[in-house]
Amino acid sequence: MNVPATSPQISEKHRSVYADILSQAVTGELIGMANYAAMVRLYRDVAGQQDALQRAMTELTHSEMFSRAARELGVAPIVNLEAPYWHRIRESFLRHVDAGDFVACLVIQEVMLESFAVSLYHAVGEVPYRPLASVFRAVGDQEEGHVDHAIEELQAALAADRDGFEQKLEKLHDEVMTTLAEMLAAKDSVGHCGLCHGDCVKGSLQEVGLDRATLRGLALNHYLRALDRIGVRGERSLTWVARLPV
Amino acid sequence: MGSAPAGVSTIPAATVAALGHQESWSQLAATVRALRTPARTALTDAELREIVPWIPPRTVSRFTFAAAPDAPAVGGIYIDTFITPDELARGPTRLVLDKVRDAIRAARREGVRLATLGGFTSILLEGTGVESDGDLALTTGNSLTAALIVHGVERAVELLGRRLEAETLLVIGATGDVGSACARCFAGRTRRLLLAARNRARLDCEAQQLRQLGPVDASTDVTELLGQASVVVAVASSAEGAFALAACAPEAVVCDAGYPKNIRVAPGAVGGRRVFWGGMGVLAGGLKSHDGFLEQFYRFPVANAAHGCMLEGLVLAMAGRFEPFSSGRGRITPGRVDEMWRLARRCGVSLAPLFDGAGFWAEELTA
Numbered sequence: 377m378n379v380p381a382t383s384p385q386i387s388e389k390h391r392s393v394y395a396d397i398l399s400q401a402v403t404g405e406l407i408g409m410a411n412y413a414a415m416v417r418l419y420r421d422v423a424g425q426q427d428a429l430q431r432a433m434t435e436l437t438h439s440e441m442f443s444r445a446a447r448e449l450g451v452a453p454i455v456n457l458e459a460p461y462w463h464r465i466r467e468s469f470l471r472h473v474d475a476g477d478f479v480a481c482l483v484i485q486e487v488m489l490e491s492f493a494v495s496l497y498h499a500v501g502e503v504p505y506r507p508l509a510s511v512f513r514a515v516g517d518q519e520e521g522h523v524d525h526a527i528e529e530l531q532a533a534l535a536a537d538r539d540g541f542e543q544k545l546e547k548l549h550d551e552v553m554t555t556l557a558e559m560l561a562a563k564d565s566v567g568h569c570g571l572c573h574g575d576c577v578k579g580s581l582q583e584v585g586l587d588r589a590t591l592r593g594l595a596l597n598h599y600l601r602a603l604d605r606i607g608v609r610g611e612r613s614l615t616w617v618a619r620l621p622v
Numbered sequence: 623m624g625s626a627p628a629g630v631s632t633i634p635a636a637t638v639a640a641l642g643h644q645e646s647w648s649q650l651a652a653t654v655r656a657l658r659t660p661a662r663t664a665l666t667d668a669e670l671r672e673i674v675p676w677i678p679p680r681t682v683s684r685f686t687f688a689a690a691p692d693a694p695a696v697g698g699i700y701i702d703t704f705i706t707p708d709e710l711a712r713g714p715t716r717l718v719l720d721k722v723r724d725a726i727r728a729a730r731r732e733g734v735r736l737a738t739l740g741g742f743t744s745i746l747l748e749g750t751g752v753e754s755d756g757d758l759a760l761t762t763g764n765s766l767t768a769a770l771i772v773h774g775v776e777r778a779v780e781l782l783g784r785r786l787e788a789e790t791l792l793v794i795g796a797t798g799d800v801g802s803a804c805a806r807c808f809a810g811r812t813r814r815l816l817l818a819a820r821n822r823a824r825l826d827c828e829a830q831q832l833r834q835l836g837p838v839d840a841s842t843d844v845t846e847l848l849g850q851a852s853v854v855v856a857v858a859s860s861a862e863g864a865f866a867l868a869a870c871a872p873e874a875v876v877c878d879a880g881y882p883k884n885i886r887v888a889p890g891a892v893g894g895r896r897v898f899w900g901g902m903g904v905l906a907g908g909l910k911s912h913d914g915f916l917e918q919f920y921r922f923p924v925a926n927a928a929h930g931c932m933l934e935g936l937v938l939a940m941a942g943r944f945e946p947f948s949s950g951r952g953r954i955t956p957g958r959v960d961e962m963w964r965l966a967r968r969c970g971v972s973l974a975p976l977f978d979g980a981g982f983w984a985e986e987l988t989a
Contacts, residue, residue, distance in 0.1 A: 611680070
């Protein structure tokens with residue numbers, strides 16, 4: 377179906393699902409923006425600080441792209457940085473910023489949150505409503521391209537102290553990935569996620585050709601591949617993901 | 623799996639990777655159960671199916687092995703492709719082949735010098751032109767698998783007081799890499815040789831060559847031949863489903879070495895038929911994982927047992943021969959099977975006592 381972006385001929389059911397997906401995307405990008413902004417103080421050199429600020433701006437741009445897509449669709453996404461899951465992730469991230477733990481911040485933002493975002497954006501990039509799909513695909517492609525530099529930094533950290541690095545990563549996994557996995561798990565531990573307009577969107581995803589289990593699987597796959605690229609031992613990361621909530 | 627190879631003070635670096643997959647969802651459930659801490663509830667089948675297909679191929683366990691208890695230990699890794707039983711049943715799809723390629727990449731990341739492609743994963747080396755390179759040699763492990771099947775059949779027949787030359791032997795999957803190797807090894811040694819495979823042209827070609835050594839019949843319809851055979855070697859990598867044991871001759875000896883298992887054994891339908899899982903060997907010096915994890919899901923009634931395909935990689939590593947000993951399809955000759963068997967014997971490999979899903983053959987216990 378190829379419809380003009382300004383007058384989308386889509387059902388209310390689809391519109392409602394897209395609105396909830398956009399709420400997650402806009403909020404997630406703003407969380408990313410805030411995280412990169414918070415990381416500025418972890419860089420000692422100006423070039424690093426500029427880079428972090430630039431990344432924050434990019435996340436803001438993505439958020440605006442999703443907001444524009446929402447407007448064109450005629451829906452109003454809920455923007456809620458205090459939504460329970462995102463709040464939990466943000467709190468965790470800030471703890472590591474306060475501790476001055478640059479590697480932990482890089483892992484959370486570039487490996488965990490980006491894996492989650494990239495895999496989901498590419499999946500949403502296949503929804504039937506083309507104008508929205510193309511926005512998600514474009515943002516997904518951009519996000520994916522950013523990870524390489526972080527991977528190199530994390531490879532160096534692993535090479536310096538493999539055991540220490542993997543232990544740190546395991547703790548971060550339990551802290552952050554557990555929350556991200558819960559966002560796509562069959563059951564919610566927090567009740568309402570704070571971003572859906574009505575009932576949880578997870579049960580309605582199939583309306584637009586998506587399904588919760590596949591989205592969860594794609595995110596898991598992307599995350600494990602990122603860990604593989606860093607050089608984390610396969611048997612270690614396997615035990616971590618095996619205990620994630622389903 | 624048994625005790626650690628003796629004399630191991632440090633863990634040797636891995637030089638060989640065994641690539642494989644689990645054959646059933648229950649085996650996968652056991653794997654995931656072992657990974658989850660005991661405090662966590664076991665996953666349901668539905669939950670398991672939600673996780674496993676998405677796990678990229680990766681190292682699952684590291685182990686050491688040796689030719690003898692007092693021999694130097696060698697390091698190896700097990701890489702699971704996480705090809706699910708459902709994917710396995712659909713045959714060599716692009717998804718499955720991609721998983722095998724990813725597993726080979728995982729082996730390269732680990733820096734091993736040799737990878738042996740166990741079970742269904744060998745399909746990639748048999749038919750798609752994936753080659754070894756200077757850094758990583760790839761072997762299917764099919765030469766040792768064939769050797770263990772041949773010696774297993776010989777032992778089964780002997781244990782039952784029968785003679786191989788009096789048997790009518792059927793090979794199911796006779797144009798596959800293991801099947802053709804077995805057929806060539808048995809040709810001229812049995813009363814009659816029966817060959818079954820789906821590809822008519824390849825089957826006719828194989829049968830024609832083997833007729834020079836003795837009587838051979840061939841058919842693309844397994845059921846046509848199944849009732850005629852007193853010995854069945856089932857080595858098909860078939861997505862078509864298993865054959866019922868009840869369709870075999872009443873006194874048939876069945877060696878099932880297929881992935882997935884080729885013969886469906888229904889309780890009460892066994893009668894005088896005897897089944898064993900073929901292609902299994904035992905390593906005298908032991909095979910033990912560092913974390914005890916491999917033993918959680920790779921376990922057999924006999925200690926230190928492993929599939930022939932896995933053992934071929936270990937044997938080559940112990941011998942310092944990091945080479946693609948078995949590659950391509952239909953290239954394994956009886957001479958190569960013998961060569962691998964001699965090498966395997968020198969490296970402490972012997973035929974595993976005959977067993978099936980219910981345990982050892984009674985004759986093995988009294989032998």
